[in-house]
C-alpha cells in the first residue's frame with residue numbers, strides 16, 4: 005500500500021471508529037434512560053393527604069406512602085422522579101427526612117403551562133402519584149452533624165435544606181456550626197420562614213440565618229438583608245468557609261455564581277455538594 009492508500013485507509017477507519025463509538029454511546033444513554041424510566045426500576049405510589057399554597061405560586065404537598073410502597077426509603081437531601089404524564093418524569097426534592105416516613109412532603113413552584121406544574125396544580129387530596137427513586141448525591145454524612153455545614157439556597161431550592169435541618173435539629177441537637185443563606189425575590193416568596201425563625205431562636209448558638217431579598221416590595225424588617233445570596237457570601241472572610249461542607253441548591257445561574265465565589269475563597273471542590281433545578 006502506498007502512502008496515499010494508507011492515508012485514505014487511516015482516515016476512513018478513523019471516522020468509522022468514531023461513528024461506531026458515538027453510536028455505542030448513544031445506545032448506552034438510551035438504554036440508561038429506558039432503564040431509569042421503565043419497569044426495571046420499581047415504581048412507588050403515594051396518596052396526597054394535604055396541599056397548601058405557602059407563597060404565591062408555590063404549593064406544599066404532604067403525601068402518605070401506600071401500604072405496598074412502604075419499602076421506599078431515602079437519604080435526607082435526595083429527590084424522587086414523579087411520573088407526571090405517560091413517560092414524562094419530573095424531579096422533586098424531598099423536603100422531609102427519612103424519619104418522617106411513611107409521610108413525605110414536596111414543595112413545588114408551579115410554572116404556568118409546565119407539564120409537572122399542571123399535574124401537581126390539579127392534584128387533589130385522596131389522589132395518588134406514581135414515582136421512582138430515590139436519586140441524588142446531595143446527602144448528609146455523619147461528619148456534618150458534628151462538623152457543621154453551610155446551606156445555600158434560592159427559591160424552592162430550600163426544599164432539601166429543610167430536610168437537612170429537620171434531620172439535624174429535631175429531637176436532638178447537632179453540635180456543629182450551621183449557616184443558612186436563603187435568597188428569594190420578594191418578601192412573600194420566602195417559604196418556611198416561621199420554621200426558620202423558630203430554629204434560629206432555639207439553636208441561636210449554632211444555627212445562623214441570612215435571608216436575602218433581591219427585589220423587596222417594602223421596607224425590609226431588620227432580620228432581612230437586601231440583595232442576593234452571592235453578595236452576602238462574597239462579604240464573608242475565607243476562614244468562614246474553611247473545612248466546611250457546603251450544600252447548594254437553586255437555579256443554574258445561582259449555583260455557578262456561588263461556586264465562583266467559593267473557588268475564590270479557596271474552598272476545596274470536594275466540600276461542595278449541589279443540586280441544580
Ligand SMILES: Cc1cc2nc3c(=O)[nH]c(=O)nc-3n(C[C@H](O)[C@H](O)[C@H](O)COP(=O)(O)OP(=O)(O)OC[C@H]3O[C@@H](n4cnc5c(N)ncnc54)[C@H](O)[C@@H]3O)c2cc1C
Pocket residue numbers: 083094095096097098110111112113114115117118119120121122140160163279280281
Ligand atoms: C434534582 C432536581 C430536583 C428538583 N426539585 C424541585 C423541587 O423540589 N421543587 C420544584 O418546584 N422544582 C424542582 N425541580 C424542578 C422540576 O423538576 C421541574 O423542572 C420544574 O418544576 C418545571 O417542570 P414543569 O414540568 O412544570 O415545566 P416544563 O413543562 O418542564 O417547562 C415549561 C416551561 O417552563 C420553563 N421552565 C422550566 N423550569 C423553570 C423554572 N424553574 N423557572 C421558570 N421557567 C421554567 C421551561 O423552559 C418551559 O418553557 C427539580 C429539578 C431537579 C433536576
